Amino acid sequence: LVSTTTTIRRLGDFVGQAVTVQGWLYNKRSSGKIQFLQVRDGTGLVQCVAVKAEVGEETFATCASLTQESSLRVTGLVRADDRAPGGYELTVQAVEAIQIAEEYPVSLKEHGVDFLLDHRHLWLRVPRQRALLKIRAEVERAVMNFLDGDGFTRVDPPVLTPSSCEDTTELFQTKYFDEEAYLTQSGQLYMEAVAMSLGKVYSLGPAFRAEKSKTRRHLIEFWMVEPEMAFCDHEENLRVQENLIVHVVNHVLEHCEPELHVLERDIDKLRAIQAPFPRMTYDEAITWLQQHDYDIKWGDDFGAPHETALAGQFDRPLFIERYPTAIKAFYMQPDPDRPEVALCADMLAPDGYGEIIGGSQRIHDYNLLKQRFEEHHLPQDTYAWYLDLRKYGSVPHAGFGLGLERTIAWLSGIEHIREAIGFPRMLYRLYP
Numbered sequence: 001l002v003s004t005t006t007t008i009r010r011l012g013d014f015v016g017q018a019v020t021v022q023g024w025l026y027n028k029r030s031s032g033k034i035q036f037l038q039v040r041d042g043t044g045l046v047q048c049v050a051v052k053a054e055v056g057e058e059t060f061a062t063c064a065s066l067t068q069e070s071s072l073r074v075t076g077l078v079r080a081d082d083r084a085p086g087g088y089e090l091t092v093q094a095v096e097a098i099q100i101a102e103e104y105p106v107s108l109k110e111h112g113v114d115f116l117l118d119h120r121h122l123w124l125r126v127p128r129q130r131a132l133l134k135i136r137a138e139v140e141r142a143v144m145n146f147l148d149g150d151g152f153t154r155v156d157p158p159v160l161t162p163s164s165c166e167d168t169t170e171l172f173q174t175k176y177f178d179e180e181a182y183l184t185q186s187g188q189l190y191m192e193a194v195a196m197s198l199g200k201v202y203s204l205g206p207a208f209r210a211e212k213s214k215t216r217r218h219l220i221e222f223w224m225v226e227p228e229m230a231f232c233d234h235e236e237n238l239r240v241q242e243n244l245i246v247h248v249v250n251h252v253l254e255h256c257e258p259e260l261h262v263l264e265r266d267i268d269k270l271r272a273i274q275a276p277f278p279r280m281t282y283d284e285a286i287t288w289l290q291q292h293d294y295d296i297k298w299g300d301d302f303g304a305p306h307e308t309a310l311a312g313q314f315d316r317p318l319f320i321e322r323y324p325t326a327i328k329a330f331y332m333q334p335d336p337d338r339p340e341v342a343l344c345a346d347m348l349a350p351d352g353y354g355e356i357i358g359g360s361q362r363i364h365d366y367n368l369l370k371q372r373f374e375e376h377h378l379p380q381d382t383y384a385w386y387l388d389l390r391k392y393g394s395v396p397h398a399g400f401g402l403g404l405e406r407t408i409a410w411l412s413g414i415e416h417i418r419e420a421i422g423f424p425r426m427l428y429r430l431y432p
């Protein structure tokens, strides 16, 4: 038998010809004399029709022996068929079973989430999880395309650090020979150093937070994109964020339409995401919440219900600007006209996905930063290098951190952030 080995995605190039597809059995139906094998190969799903009278007893018996997730090679003629998922069908000529799978734990019926998470290594094969992995890859690609095209240089900050960046969140501690070390919460401080070398820089990597929060927005290990820009102020920082998000949304709409369909995402809602994004100051947000009967006062931080209500007024992400300096990180530049608020903003996604970006202008004055260290009781020795940056050609600079999983969860319209990463690390879950 002469055939070309191809992927399911490319079947359209071979209509009327014999091809071989290698993959896994997703599902099977049988009507005695005909078997319908649904085969997936990572690029798509194709129905393969085996007719007993045409393929013969032996091949037909091989088809019958295939269980869910058995690995196989199937050879057949490509037929265009509008009714078929993907638009093509294979008329089976030969089948080779590579391994007959044991009974697959993640069967095609409903399962509880704990069971699915215990079997994450197998759960990842279902179309919905495949779609999410694909969207994640495209979001990363879109971020890199945008920043690379806008003059940013990617720099990789360290994962093991001697000090904390976000003094408001918990650290993972580990031994570093005879010293204490922490897994990074954010590469920002290092990105500030390299911004003074390269101008515009960004990192894309993991961050770790030992927070005891069990919510649909929190992971213990998540990935962050952290751009940092020299000679950049608060206003410019928000413009970059807005343009980045619009670019990512457009890229996903352009490259992930089949995946968004699998996830049943309302695509029109994504099409509405255009710049400029609405803005509210923290002060306005507090007033709005009070007018809507929330029990909150100036100086309090927002909780998830507040963020959901605030963002719920708009069909695109919302910036909340100028939070009280006292509830934000030590490095944020106070507003010169009103030092009790910081030149910072959080970007809140629509539909209750919460904060997808946190960013600010950074303190560039040596004395002010030194004073902040004292107020926050931060050990001067581990931060000496960071303070140093303010001694040698310090300039106004700004940056932000985009949470990848929250962004993916929002774009995909999934309930919980845990499905936005291959192997989620959550409170009480380190397996698989």
Ligand code: 4AD
Pocket: 165, 166, 185, 186, 187, 188, 209, 211, 217, 218, 219, 220, 222, 224, 226, 227, 355, 356, 357, 358, 359, 360, 399, 400, 401, 402, 403, 404, 405, 406
């Ligand atoms: O607001 P955060 O804590 O900001 C920083 O870490 C800054 N140093 C970033 C910077 O300016 N370079 O975190 C940034 C974003 C959040 O907006 C959120 O999207 C995400 O990271 N994030 C989390 N995502 C999942 N699980 C968690 N536990 C997260 N904590 C923060």
Ligand code: MG
Pocket: 346, 355, 357, 358
């Ligand atoms: Mg934040």
